[in-house]
Structure formats: C-alpha cells, structure tokens
Amino acid sequence: MADAPQRIEQLIDLMARLPGLGPRSARRAVLLMLKKRGAVMAPLAQVMAEVALTARDCLRCGNIGDADLCAICRDERRATGEVCVVENVADLWAMERGGAFKGRYHVLGGTLSALDAVGPAELRIPLLVERVADEGISEVILALNATVDGQTTAHYIAEVLEGAGVAITSLAQGVPVGGELDYLDDGTIGAALRARRRF
C-alpha cells in the first residue's frame, strides 16, 4: 500500500483492530468510506468522536451511559427491587432487546477465571453486595452465561449473598448449555427469564 496516503494506511490499521475485521475487510471498509466521504465517513467520524468524549461507565451498575448514572439507573419506572447480574454490557443489551426485564442491572465486567487470574476484586462483586444492602433489593437474578466460568461466578455470588435476605434466582429454561446470551434470540431470553428458578 505504498501509494495510499499515510493517514489512510493508519486508518486501515486502526479499523483492522476491531473484532470481526481483518486487514482485508478493514481495507474494504475504508475504501467504501473513501467513496462516501460525505455520506458515511464524516458522520461516522463525528459520532465516534462524540461517543468517545461523552460515554461513561455508570457508577452504580457498570452499564455504559453518558452521565454518572446510566439511563436505566435514572429511569424511575424501572423496578428497583430486582437486579439482573450480567457479565458485560453486550449481555445487558441482549437482555434489553428481549424487553422482558423491567428491573435494573449490575454489570460484573467479566467472570471469575482462575486461568486469567480474575478474582472477585477484579469484578464488581463487592459493589453488588453493597447495592443489595443499600438499595432494598429483594431479588438478584443471575443472568450469567451458561459457561464454566459463568456458572462458577454465579455460584460464588450466591455464596457471598447468602444470609443477605435476598432471593437469588437464575435464568433457566431456554439457555442452551455452553451458549452465550448475546447469541440468543429475544424469545429465548424472555422464556428463560419467565421460567427463572431459585438458585
């Protein structure tokens, strides 16, 4: 690519680091943007810059928002008694697409993992314990992925919250073994939520 101006090469390199894009597809994406500089590239750059500038992690639940508290934590119509614990923001978005859950969330930021040396302190588990004590939460719904690490994490949280006077449930029917929430259709997530069982 000796002929592509340096900035364009840089742009291709940066795009190629995004998940799902390799060097070839990054090049194709950049070529399309170059063809549609006004209609695609300029608006994309602007929205991206705005989001980079304004996006913030919600101090309470870990969701992405644009203020100290995210839109869900600010929304007073959301039930405050139920907190749905998810691994990451992608899973929160998947739950929201399902539209079945009317409570609030707690984003762990990952799962416990011996292999990756992720302990409870690396996740937002201590913060969850605080929230249960402070916010009058009556049910914690564990919506963790049906993977080994996800289930290890679920068991750990159930243990930590034992005696806190809160019901602990988990998504059940409909989540395939080894499946990840973000790949499920909305109906499946809704069914799993309705059929949740005590953990």
Place this chain on the structure above:
Amino acid sequence: MADAPQRIEQLIDLMARLPGLGPRSARRAVLLMLKKRGAVMAPLAQVMAEVALTARDCLRCGNIGDADLCAICRDERRATGEVCVVENVADLWAMERGGAFKGRYHVLGGTLSALDAVGPAELRIPLLVERVADEGISEVILALNATVDGQTTAHYIAEVLEGAGVAITSLAQGVPVGGELDYLDDGTIGAALRARRRF
C-alpha cells in the same frame, strides 16, 4: 437497544453499513471501542475525520490522494510511458502491493455494465483517451478483473484506442478465470504482469 444512549445506537447503525459488518459485528466493534475509548475509539475517530477532510480523487488518474494529483502521479520516478488501467482503487492498491509495476495508473471507477446501466461516459474512459493523446503514453496495460464485465470493458477500451498508436496489453498468466485482482497474492500479480500479452 433501548438502553444504549442514542449516540451509541447511531454509531452502531453507521458501523453496520460498512462492508463485512452486520448489526451484530457492528455492536461488538462498538463495544470494544467503548471499552477502549482512549486507546482505540478516540484515535480512530480522529484519523477518520482527518481522512474524510483531506482525501481527494486524483484529477488525473482517479486514485485517492490528498492533493489535486495523487502521490503516484506526482512521483517523477514512475515511468510515464506505461499506464495501467484498473477498475477501482482497491485493484490499484493490489497492484501496488505486488510492487512489480513502475508506471502510472488510470482508475476507471467500475466496469461497463448493461445490467447496471454503466456506459463509457459513467467511467473515466474519455479521460483515458485524452491522456493517451496528451502524455506520450506508449503502452496501456489493461489490468481489469477476469469477469465478464471486466473483459467487456477491456475489449471496449482496446477498440476505442485502436489507431491511437499505443500498444495495448493485458495481464495474462496467473489471473484465474472469474478471479478478482484484490484476492490474489502478490506473486501471482507480479507473474501476470511480467507475462502480459498483446490484447
């Protein structure tokens, strides 16, 4: 995605329009960017904005550059007697990666296509005829894709340039039937260039 701030939804929508990215992979790309706002998202937005602002189509050859003439047209070490005709900038980049061609280019901006109603006037063919007359070009190398439309276009250009006193050659050995330049390895492109034949 009711919970994602509106700008983030907008960003996902824009990303999903890029080739190779659907709604799901756009979401994953945006989530990664959101995680790495300083290291990935902000620099990407900035480089993209700069390119959107500065990129220009070369007035002579149709390549993308940052001035009236692209870096290749400005480069006095490039042979001026040979012009390589390609369909689009992606193919020009593929030729340059091969590194075998030392002349200059002419980017058509597509191929003739009855189906898509693309005639010679929609491409940069009249400009090619002008260049052959004005720039002392001795050889026009047709490096069009080995597709039906690509070859139709090659034949049309050969016809139009008949009697212009210019040798017309085409890439030969190594370009698989139905193959597209942008998918070939560099060695194949080099071999096809060296073995080019009269058209």
